[in-house]
C-alpha cells in the first residue's frame with residue numbers, strides 16, 4: 459500500500475475532499491501510472507453532483523497523462539518510465555466487438571478490484587475506470603497508450619477524452635471524406651474538437667451552431683468556416699445557404715433535446731447525424747421517420763469518438779506536434795490538486811476550455 463494524495467467524493471453535491479488514501483501496487487496484468495496532469499471533464503462534475511448515481515466514496519478523474527512507475531506480471535509492451543495517456547476505455551481485446559475495431563463498446567472488459575482504500579482500509583470506488591484525481595492510478599494496460607516523452611503532459615491529458623470524442627466523431631463515426639460539408643451543433647469542449655476533426659479531414663464547409671456570437675468566434679479559431687446562431691428562427695436555413703446544400707454530416711455535441719429534434723433538418727441527401735451529446739436518462743426526441751427512407755439519411759450514436767486509442771492517440775500527438783491539432787488553446791488554466799474545487803467551480807461557468815490539475 460502506498461499513501462497518495464487524492465480528491466475524494468464522500469457525498470454527492472459537496473466539495474471533494476483532498477486527503478491521503480492508499481493505493482495498492484499493480485497486480486498481474488495491471489500497470490501503475492504516476493500522474494503529471496488530469497483534466498476536469500463535465501462528466502466528472504455530473505458524477506460528483508450525483509446526476510448519474512454511483513457508490514461512494516469515489517475518486518473521479520479520467521483524462522490523465524503521466525509515467526509508468528510499476529508494471530504487474532504478464533504486461534507486455536509497456537515498461538517503467540514510459541510516458542502515457544490514461545483513458546477510461548477498458549477493453550478485453552478478444553471479444554467480437556473489440557475484434558471488429560470497436561473496443562469502446564467492449565462488453566467483457568477485464569474485471570478488477572478497486573486499487574484504492576481509505577487509510578482505514580475501506581474500499582474507494584475507482585470511478586470511470588481511472589480515479590485520476592489522484593497522484594497515482596493502477597489501471598488495465600488496455601486503457602493506456604504510450605506517447606513521446608517530449609509532449610507536455612497537460613496537452614497530452616486532453617487526448618484521453620474530449621479530443622478523441624470530438625475528432626473521432628468526424629473521422630471515425632461520420633467517416634468524413636475530403637470535400638464533404640459538416641455542421642457541428644455546440645462549440646463547447648467536444649464541439650471544438652469535432653470542428654478540428656472536420657478541418658483535419660479536409661471538410662469543405664464547417665458550420666458551427668451555438669447560442670452566442672462569442673462561441674461562434676471561438677469556433678472559427680478552431681476551423682469553422684461559418685457560424686450560425688442556434689437562436690435564429692430555423693437556423694438550418696442559414697447553414698444550408700453557407701454550404702450551398704445540406705450537410706453530409708451533422709455532429710450533435712450537446713445534450714439539449716431541441717438539438718436532437720432538429721439536427722436532421724441540416725442534412726443533405728444521404729447525410730448522417732452523429733449523436734455524441736448525452737441528454738439526461740429518460741429524455742426523448744421526435745423525428746419524422748418517412749424522411750430517412752426517402753433521403754438515405756440516418757442518425758447514429760458515437761461513444762468516445764469510436765476511438766481505437768492505440769491507433770488514434772499517437773496520430774493526434776503527431777498532428778499536435780505538427781501544429782495541425784490545437785491542444786494548448788483548449789486549456790483555460792492549470793491548478794494544483796489542493797485547489798480542485800475552485801477548478802471545478804470555474805469549469806461550471808460554462809467555458810468550453812479545460813481546467814487541468816497538475817501534480818508535482
Ligand SMILES: [Zn+2]
Pocket residue numbers: 499500501502520521619620
Ligand atoms: Zn471526459
Ligand SMILES: [Zn+2]
Pocket residue numbers: 549550551552553554555556557561564565566567
Ligand atoms: Zn472486448
